[in-house]
Amino acid sequence: MSAAASVWLVLLLAAVLANLPFFNERLFAFGPRKVHKGIALRLVELMLYTALTIGLGRWLEGRNSQMAEQGWQFYAVLSCVMLTLAFPGFVWRHLRRQH
Template sequence: MTATAAVWLVILVALIAANLPFINERIFIIGPRRSPKPLGWRLLELVVLWGVTLGVGFALEARIGQIQPQGWEFYAALGCLFLTLAFPGFVWRYLRRRHP
């Protein structure tokens, strides 16, 4: 896998993972169904899936070559990107108008 393909794969995984908490009612995708699922569970899932995405990125980076050391700025930027990618799911869940 080339470096460009790995980057696009991580972005695709991040896009899917960031929206998963907002499009389903199950806890961590496979748990019991909670209807409606509280916002706290959704935020916890978002943090856990952020870690999963980070792990996928590190695994792909290790497969391509040496893992580069990262400072706090990298994690802050990745967190902001993850929240930005989660915005469509948040809008779909909480901000769209529901017609009776």
């Protein structure tokens, strides 16, 4: 897989995983169905999906080239990016008008 394809794969996975906690009521998308997941549980899922995205990105980077060291700034920016990508799911779950 080329480096460009790896980047697009990680970005697509990040967008899907960022919205996954808000579009289903299952625990981590495969667990038992909850009647109501609170926002705290959704944020915990988002943090774990962020870690999964980091893991996949690091693995693909190691396969394609030498792995670069990442400081705290990288993880701070990635957290902000995941929160930004999760915004459509948050709006759909919490801010849309309930009929």
